[in-house]
Amino acid sequence: MQEQDSTATAAEPPQTDIYCEHLKKCLMNICRVIQNTNDILCNISHPSVCSEVLLSSRGTDYISEVLEVYRISKRIEGGMRALRVSDDSLWLMLRDIELLWNNLQAFLSLCPYVLQRLPPLSFPVCKSDSRLSDSIQCLQRCCGVCLLGERQDEAGSRDGMLMYRENLYHITCANFWINCVDLNLPVLHCPKICSLCVPEEIQAAQDPTKDI
Ligand SMILES: [Zn+2]
Ligand SMILES: [Zn+2]
Known part of the structure:
Protein backbone atom coordinates (compact mmCIF):
# COMPACT_ATOMS: atom_id res chain seq x y z
CA MET A 1 0.00 0.00 0.00
CA GLN A 2 1.10 3.53 -0.69
CA GLU A 3 1.35 5.87 2.20
CA GLN A 4 -1.84 7.80 2.61
CA ASP A 5 -2.32 11.35 3.76
CA SER A 6 -2.53 10.85 7.50
CA THR A 7 -4.44 14.06 8.18
CA ALA A 8 -7.22 13.21 5.75
CA THR A 9 -7.56 9.56 6.72
CA ALA A 10 -6.80 9.60 10.44
CA ALA A 11 -10.29 8.40 11.39
CA GLU A 12 -10.38 5.65 8.75
CA PRO A 13 -8.72 2.28 9.30
CA PRO A 14 -6.27 1.52 6.49
CA GLN A 15 -8.05 -0.14 3.59
CA THR A 16 -5.93 -3.27 3.84
CA ASP A 17 -7.15 -3.77 7.43
CA ILE A 18 -10.76 -3.67 6.25
CA TYR A 19 -9.98 -6.26 3.58
CA CYS A 20 -7.91 -8.52 5.80
CA GLU A 21 -10.35 -8.70 8.68
CA HIS A 22 -13.17 -9.57 6.33
CA LEU A 23 -11.16 -12.12 4.34
CA LYS A 24 -9.95 -13.78 7.53
CA LYS A 25 -13.57 -14.38 8.53
CA CYS A 26 -14.35 -15.86 5.10
CA LEU A 27 -11.31 -18.12 5.02
CA MET A 28 -11.84 -19.35 8.58
CA ASN A 29 -15.35 -20.46 7.67
CA ILE A 30 -14.24 -22.06 4.40
CA CYS A 31 -11.62 -23.99 6.39
CA ARG A 32 -14.27 -25.06 8.88
CA VAL A 33 -16.67 -26.32 6.19
CA ILE A 34 -14.03 -28.42 4.42
CA GLN A 35 -12.57 -29.65 7.72
CA ASN A 36 -16.05 -30.75 8.88
CA THR A 37 -16.55 -32.70 5.67
CA ASN A 38 -13.17 -34.38 6.10
CA ASP A 39 -14.05 -35.24 9.70
CA ILE A 40 -17.38 -36.74 8.69
CA LEU A 41 -15.77 -38.91 6.00
CA CYS A 42 -12.86 -39.81 8.28
CA ASN A 43 -15.25 -41.08 10.92
CA ILE A 44 -16.86 -43.54 8.56
CA SER A 45 -14.89 -46.66 9.30
CA HIS A 46 -15.55 -48.70 6.16
CA PRO A 47 -14.58 -47.46 2.71
CA SER A 48 -17.63 -49.22 1.30
CA VAL A 49 -19.93 -47.23 3.62
CA CYS A 50 -18.04 -44.06 2.68
CA SER A 51 -18.66 -44.77 -1.01
CA GLU A 52 -22.32 -45.45 -0.28
CA VAL A 53 -22.68 -42.11 1.52
CA LEU A 54 -20.90 -40.25 -1.28
CA LEU A 55 -22.98 -41.97 -3.95
CA SER A 56 -26.31 -41.12 -2.37
CA SER A 57 -27.94 -38.10 -3.99
CA ARG A 58 -27.73 -36.20 -0.71
CA GLY A 59 -24.06 -37.09 -0.42
CA THR A 60 -23.32 -35.89 -3.94
CA ASP A 61 -25.29 -32.67 -3.42
CA TYR A 62 -23.41 -32.04 -0.21
CA ILE A 63 -20.04 -32.52 -1.87
CA SER A 64 -21.11 -30.20 -4.70
CA GLU A 65 -21.87 -27.53 -2.11
CA VAL A 66 -18.49 -28.04 -0.46
CA LEU A 67 -16.87 -27.72 -3.87
CA GLU A 68 -18.63 -24.36 -4.34
CA VAL A 69 -17.24 -23.25 -0.98
CA TYR A 70 -13.76 -24.31 -2.07
CA ARG A 71 -14.19 -22.34 -5.30
CA ILE A 72 -14.86 -19.24 -3.19
CA SER A 73 -11.40 -19.65 -1.65
CA LYS A 74 -9.95 -19.60 -5.18
CA ARG A 75 -11.86 -16.41 -5.94
CA ILE A 76 -10.60 -14.91 -2.68
CA GLU A 77 -7.09 -15.81 -3.77
CA GLY A 78 -7.73 -13.95 -7.03
CA GLY A 79 -9.13 -10.99 -5.08
CA MET A 80 -6.11 -10.99 -2.77
CA ARG A 81 -3.77 -10.85 -5.74
CA ALA A 82 -5.77 -8.01 -7.26
CA LEU A 83 -5.80 -6.13 -3.97
CA ARG A 84 -2.15 -6.96 -3.37
CA VAL A 85 -2.89 -8.30 0.08
CA SER A 86 0.37 -9.35 1.70
CA ASP A 87 -0.94 -10.51 5.09
CA ASP A 88 0.93 -13.78 5.74
CA SER A 89 -1.79 -15.27 7.94
CA LEU A 90 -4.27 -15.06 5.06
CA TRP A 91 -1.90 -16.79 2.65
CA LEU A 92 -1.28 -19.48 5.28
CA MET A 93 -5.02 -20.01 5.62
CA LEU A 94 -5.28 -20.41 1.87
CA ARG A 95 -2.54 -23.03 2.03
CA ASP A 96 -4.43 -24.85 4.81
CA ILE A 97 -7.57 -24.85 2.69
CA GLU A 98 -5.59 -26.31 -0.19
CA LEU A 99 -4.28 -29.11 2.07
CA LEU A 100 -7.78 -29.83 3.40
CA TRP A 101 -9.15 -29.92 -0.12
CA ASN A 102 -6.42 -32.34 -1.23
CA ASN A 103 -7.35 -34.53 1.70
CA LEU A 104 -11.00 -34.42 0.73
CA GLN A 105 -10.13 -35.31 -2.84
CA ALA A 106 -8.42 -38.44 -1.54
CA PHE A 107 -11.80 -39.51 -0.12
CA LEU A 108 -13.55 -38.58 -3.33
CA SER A 109 -11.15 -40.71 -5.33
CA LEU A 110 -12.88 -43.67 -3.70
CA CYS A 111 -15.84 -42.68 -5.84
CA PRO A 112 -14.81 -41.68 -9.35
CA TYR A 113 -18.52 -41.44 -10.15
CA VAL A 114 -18.93 -38.59 -7.63
CA LEU A 115 -15.92 -36.80 -9.07
CA GLN A 116 -17.47 -37.09 -12.54
CA ARG A 117 -20.75 -35.63 -11.37
CA LEU A 118 -19.15 -32.56 -9.80
CA PRO A 119 -19.17 -29.37 -11.83
CA PRO A 120 -15.88 -28.69 -13.61
CA LEU A 121 -13.22 -27.28 -11.38
CA SER A 122 -12.53 -24.10 -13.30
CA PHE A 123 -11.21 -21.16 -11.42
CA PRO A 124 -11.23 -17.46 -12.10
CA VAL A 125 -8.16 -16.11 -13.76
CA CYS A 126 -7.49 -12.79 -12.21
CA LYS A 127 -7.19 -10.05 -14.77
CA SER A 128 -5.57 -6.83 -13.78
CA ASP A 129 -7.71 -3.83 -14.54
CA SER A 130 -5.74 -0.88 -15.82
CA ARG A 131 -8.53 1.44 -14.78
CA LEU A 132 -7.83 0.69 -11.14
CA SER A 133 -5.09 2.56 -9.41
CA ASP A 134 -2.07 0.66 -8.16
CA SER A 135 -3.11 0.09 -4.61
CA ILE A 136 -6.78 0.82 -4.28
CA GLN A 137 -9.69 -1.15 -5.56
CA CYS A 138 -13.19 0.11 -5.07
CA LEU A 139 -15.13 -2.23 -2.78
CA GLN A 140 -18.42 -1.31 -4.41
CA ARG A 141 -17.27 -2.84 -7.66
CA CYS A 142 -16.31 -6.15 -6.09
CA CYS A 143 -18.25 -9.10 -4.79
CA GLY A 144 -18.94 -8.18 -1.16
CA VAL A 145 -17.79 -11.63 0.00
CA CYS A 146 -14.74 -12.70 -2.02
CA LEU A 147 -13.76 -9.12 -3.02
CA LEU A 148 -13.03 -10.18 -6.57
CA GLY A 149 -13.99 -7.42 -8.98
CA GLU A 150 -16.70 -8.30 -11.46
CA ARG A 151 -14.46 -7.52 -14.40
CA GLN A 152 -11.61 -9.59 -13.01
CA ASP A 153 -13.50 -12.84 -12.98
CA GLU A 154 -13.20 -14.42 -16.40
CA ALA A 155 -15.45 -17.22 -15.25
CA GLY A 156 -17.95 -14.55 -14.23
CA ASP A 182 -23.94 -14.75 9.06
CA LEU A 183 -27.56 -14.09 8.13
CA ASN A 184 -26.72 -10.58 6.99
CA LEU A 185 -24.63 -10.14 3.88
CA PRO A 186 -21.42 -8.21 4.51
CA VAL A 187 -21.23 -4.61 3.39
CA LEU A 188 -17.74 -3.16 3.22
CA HIS A 189 -17.36 0.55 2.66
CA CYS A 190 -14.49 2.15 0.89
CA PRO A 191 -12.55 4.69 2.89
CA LYS A 192 -13.53 8.24 2.02
CA ILE A 193 -10.40 8.55 -0.08
CA CYS A 194 -11.73 6.13 -2.71
CA SER A 195 -12.16 8.26 -5.80
CA LEU A 196 -13.99 5.50 -7.66
CA CYS A 197 -17.06 5.57 -5.43
CA VAL A 198 -19.57 8.08 -6.71
CA PRO A 199 -21.03 9.95 -3.75
CA GLU A 200 -24.65 8.96 -3.16
CA GLU A 201 -26.12 12.40 -3.81
CA ILE A 202 -24.46 12.56 -7.23
CA GLN A 203 -25.62 9.03 -7.98
CA ALA A 204 -29.19 9.96 -7.06
CA ALA A 205 -29.07 13.07 -9.24
CA GLN A 206 -27.85 10.99 -12.19
CA ASP A 207 -30.32 8.15 -11.69
CA PRO A 208 -32.77 8.32 -14.61
CA THR A 209 -35.27 6.04 -12.84
CA LYS A 210 -35.49 8.33 -9.83
CA ASP A 211 -38.66 10.18 -10.80
CA ILE A 212 -40.50 7.22 -12.30
ZN1 LIG B 1 -14.84 2.83 -3.62
ZN1 LIG C 1 -17.69 -13.58 -4.65
Whole structure:
Protein backbone atom coordinates (compact mmCIF):
# COMPACT_ATOMS: atom_id res chain seq x y z
CA MET A 1 0.00 0.00 0.00
CA GLN A 2 1.10 3.53 -0.69
CA GLU A 3 1.35 5.87 2.20
CA GLN A 4 -1.84 7.80 2.61
CA ASP A 5 -2.32 11.35 3.76
CA SER A 6 -2.53 10.85 7.50
CA THR A 7 -4.44 14.06 8.18
CA ALA A 8 -7.22 13.21 5.75
CA THR A 9 -7.56 9.56 6.72
CA ALA A 10 -6.80 9.60 10.44
CA ALA A 11 -10.29 8.40 11.39
CA GLU A 12 -10.38 5.65 8.75
CA PRO A 13 -8.72 2.28 9.30
CA PRO A 14 -6.27 1.52 6.49
CA GLN A 15 -8.05 -0.14 3.59
CA THR A 16 -5.93 -3.27 3.84
CA ASP A 17 -7.15 -3.77 7.43
CA ILE A 18 -10.76 -3.67 6.25
CA TYR A 19 -9.98 -6.26 3.58
CA CYS A 20 -7.91 -8.52 5.80
CA GLU A 21 -10.35 -8.70 8.68
CA HIS A 22 -13.17 -9.57 6.33
CA LEU A 23 -11.16 -12.12 4.34
CA LYS A 24 -9.95 -13.78 7.53
CA LYS A 25 -13.57 -14.38 8.53
CA CYS A 26 -14.35 -15.86 5.10
CA LEU A 27 -11.31 -18.12 5.02
CA MET A 28 -11.84 -19.35 8.58
CA ASN A 29 -15.35 -20.46 7.67
CA ILE A 30 -14.24 -22.06 4.40
CA CYS A 31 -11.62 -23.99 6.39
CA ARG A 32 -14.27 -25.06 8.88
CA VAL A 33 -16.67 -26.32 6.19
CA ILE A 34 -14.03 -28.42 4.42
CA GLN A 35 -12.57 -29.65 7.72
CA ASN A 36 -16.05 -30.75 8.88
CA THR A 37 -16.55 -32.70 5.67
CA ASN A 38 -13.17 -34.38 6.10
CA ASP A 39 -14.05 -35.24 9.70
CA ILE A 40 -17.38 -36.74 8.69
CA LEU A 41 -15.77 -38.91 6.00
CA CYS A 42 -12.86 -39.81 8.28
CA ASN A 43 -15.25 -41.08 10.92
CA ILE A 44 -16.86 -43.54 8.56
CA SER A 45 -14.89 -46.66 9.30
CA HIS A 46 -15.55 -48.70 6.16
CA PRO A 47 -14.58 -47.46 2.71
CA SER A 48 -17.63 -49.22 1.30
CA VAL A 49 -19.93 -47.23 3.62
CA CYS A 50 -18.04 -44.06 2.68
CA SER A 51 -18.66 -44.77 -1.01
CA GLU A 52 -22.32 -45.45 -0.28
CA VAL A 53 -22.68 -42.11 1.52
CA LEU A 54 -20.90 -40.25 -1.28
CA LEU A 55 -22.98 -41.97 -3.95
CA SER A 56 -26.31 -41.12 -2.37
CA SER A 57 -27.94 -38.10 -3.99
CA ARG A 58 -27.73 -36.20 -0.71
CA GLY A 59 -24.06 -37.09 -0.42
CA THR A 60 -23.32 -35.89 -3.94
CA ASP A 61 -25.29 -32.67 -3.42
CA TYR A 62 -23.41 -32.04 -0.21
CA ILE A 63 -20.04 -32.52 -1.87
CA SER A 64 -21.11 -30.20 -4.70
CA GLU A 65 -21.87 -27.53 -2.11
CA VAL A 66 -18.49 -28.04 -0.46
CA LEU A 67 -16.87 -27.72 -3.87
CA GLU A 68 -18.63 -24.36 -4.34
CA VAL A 69 -17.24 -23.25 -0.98
CA TYR A 70 -13.76 -24.31 -2.07
CA ARG A 71 -14.19 -22.34 -5.30
CA ILE A 72 -14.86 -19.24 -3.19
CA SER A 73 -11.40 -19.65 -1.65
CA LYS A 74 -9.95 -19.60 -5.18
CA ARG A 75 -11.86 -16.41 -5.94
CA ILE A 76 -10.60 -14.91 -2.68
CA GLU A 77 -7.09 -15.81 -3.77
CA GLY A 78 -7.73 -13.95 -7.03
CA GLY A 79 -9.13 -10.99 -5.08
CA MET A 80 -6.11 -10.99 -2.77
CA ARG A 81 -3.77 -10.85 -5.74
CA ALA A 82 -5.77 -8.01 -7.26
CA LEU A 83 -5.80 -6.13 -3.97
CA ARG A 84 -2.15 -6.96 -3.37
CA VAL A 85 -2.89 -8.30 0.08
CA SER A 86 0.37 -9.35 1.70
CA ASP A 87 -0.94 -10.51 5.09
CA ASP A 88 0.93 -13.78 5.74
CA SER A 89 -1.79 -15.27 7.94
CA LEU A 90 -4.27 -15.06 5.06
CA TRP A 91 -1.90 -16.79 2.65
CA LEU A 92 -1.28 -19.48 5.28
CA MET A 93 -5.02 -20.01 5.62
CA LEU A 94 -5.28 -20.41 1.87
CA ARG A 95 -2.54 -23.03 2.03
CA ASP A 96 -4.43 -24.85 4.81
CA ILE A 97 -7.57 -24.85 2.69
CA GLU A 98 -5.59 -26.31 -0.19
CA LEU A 99 -4.28 -29.11 2.07
CA LEU A 100 -7.78 -29.83 3.40
CA TRP A 101 -9.15 -29.92 -0.12
CA ASN A 102 -6.42 -32.34 -1.23
CA ASN A 103 -7.35 -34.53 1.70
CA LEU A 104 -11.00 -34.42 0.73
CA GLN A 105 -10.13 -35.31 -2.84
CA ALA A 106 -8.42 -38.44 -1.54
CA PHE A 107 -11.80 -39.51 -0.12
CA LEU A 108 -13.55 -38.58 -3.33
CA SER A 109 -11.15 -40.71 -5.33
CA LEU A 110 -12.88 -43.67 -3.70
CA CYS A 111 -15.84 -42.68 -5.84
CA PRO A 112 -14.81 -41.68 -9.35
CA TYR A 113 -18.52 -41.44 -10.15
CA VAL A 114 -18.93 -38.59 -7.63
CA LEU A 115 -15.92 -36.80 -9.07
CA GLN A 116 -17.47 -37.09 -12.54
CA ARG A 117 -20.75 -35.63 -11.37
CA LEU A 118 -19.15 -32.56 -9.80
CA PRO A 119 -19.17 -29.37 -11.83
CA PRO A 120 -15.88 -28.69 -13.61
CA LEU A 121 -13.22 -27.28 -11.38
CA SER A 122 -12.53 -24.10 -13.30
CA PHE A 123 -11.21 -21.16 -11.42
CA PRO A 124 -11.23 -17.46 -12.10
CA VAL A 125 -8.16 -16.11 -13.76
CA CYS A 126 -7.49 -12.79 -12.21
CA LYS A 127 -7.19 -10.05 -14.77
CA SER A 128 -5.57 -6.83 -13.78
CA ASP A 129 -7.71 -3.83 -14.54
CA SER A 130 -5.74 -0.88 -15.82
CA ARG A 131 -8.53 1.44 -14.78
CA LEU A 132 -7.83 0.69 -11.14
CA SER A 133 -5.09 2.56 -9.41
CA ASP A 134 -2.07 0.66 -8.16
CA SER A 135 -3.11 0.09 -4.61
CA ILE A 136 -6.78 0.82 -4.28
CA GLN A 137 -9.69 -1.15 -5.56
CA CYS A 138 -13.19 0.11 -5.07
CA LEU A 139 -15.13 -2.23 -2.78
CA GLN A 140 -18.42 -1.31 -4.41
CA ARG A 141 -17.27 -2.84 -7.66
CA CYS A 142 -16.31 -6.15 -6.09
CA CYS A 143 -18.25 -9.10 -4.79
CA GLY A 144 -18.94 -8.18 -1.16
CA VAL A 145 -17.79 -11.63 0.00
CA CYS A 146 -14.74 -12.70 -2.02
CA LEU A 147 -13.76 -9.12 -3.02
CA LEU A 148 -13.03 -10.18 -6.57
CA GLY A 149 -13.99 -7.42 -8.98
CA GLU A 150 -16.70 -8.30 -11.46
CA ARG A 151 -14.46 -7.52 -14.40
CA GLN A 152 -11.61 -9.59 -13.01
CA ASP A 153 -13.50 -12.84 -12.98
CA GLU A 154 -13.20 -14.42 -16.40
CA ALA A 155 -15.45 -17.22 -15.25
CA GLY A 156 -17.95 -14.55 -14.23
CA SER A 157 -20.64 -15.72 -16.60
CA ARG A 158 -20.65 -19.09 -14.88
CA ASP A 159 -20.61 -17.67 -11.38
CA GLY A 160 -23.52 -15.28 -11.66
CA MET A 161 -23.62 -12.12 -9.62
CA LEU A 162 -26.55 -10.46 -7.94
CA MET A 163 -27.11 -6.95 -6.68
CA TYR A 164 -28.52 -6.64 -3.19
CA ARG A 165 -29.03 -3.23 -1.60
CA GLU A 166 -26.63 -1.67 -4.07
CA ASN A 167 -23.91 -4.20 -3.32
CA LEU A 168 -22.65 -6.89 -5.65
CA TYR A 169 -22.25 -10.54 -4.70
CA HIS A 170 -21.56 -13.78 -6.52
CA ILE A 171 -24.63 -15.93 -5.96
CA THR A 172 -22.53 -18.78 -4.56
CA CYS A 173 -20.59 -16.36 -2.32
CA ALA A 174 -23.86 -14.93 -0.96
CA ASN A 175 -25.21 -18.45 -0.31
CA PHE A 176 -22.03 -19.43 1.49
CA TRP A 177 -22.12 -16.32 3.66
CA ILE A 178 -25.77 -16.72 4.64
CA ASN A 179 -25.47 -20.48 5.28
CA CYS A 180 -22.07 -20.60 6.94
CA VAL A 181 -21.15 -17.19 8.34
CA ASP A 182 -23.94 -14.75 9.06
CA LEU A 183 -27.56 -14.09 8.13
CA ASN A 184 -26.72 -10.58 6.99
CA LEU A 185 -24.63 -10.14 3.88
CA PRO A 186 -21.42 -8.21 4.51
CA VAL A 187 -21.23 -4.61 3.39
CA LEU A 188 -17.74 -3.16 3.22
CA HIS A 189 -17.36 0.55 2.66
CA CYS A 190 -14.49 2.15 0.89
CA PRO A 191 -12.55 4.69 2.89
CA LYS A 192 -13.53 8.24 2.02
CA ILE A 193 -10.40 8.55 -0.08
CA CYS A 194 -11.73 6.13 -2.71
CA SER A 195 -12.16 8.26 -5.80
CA LEU A 196 -13.99 5.50 -7.66
CA CYS A 197 -17.06 5.57 -5.43
CA VAL A 198 -19.57 8.08 -6.71
CA PRO A 199 -21.03 9.95 -3.75
CA GLU A 200 -24.65 8.96 -3.16
CA GLU A 201 -26.12 12.40 -3.81
CA ILE A 202 -24.46 12.56 -7.23
CA GLN A 203 -25.62 9.03 -7.98
CA ALA A 204 -29.19 9.96 -7.06
CA ALA A 205 -29.07 13.07 -9.24
CA GLN A 206 -27.85 10.99 -12.19
CA ASP A 207 -30.32 8.15 -11.69
CA PRO A 208 -32.77 8.32 -14.61
CA THR A 209 -35.27 6.04 -12.84
CA LYS A 210 -35.49 8.33 -9.83
CA ASP A 211 -38.66 10.18 -10.80
CA ILE A 212 -40.50 7.22 -12.30
ZN1 LIG B 1 -14.84 2.83 -3.62
ZN1 LIG C 1 -17.69 -13.58 -4.65
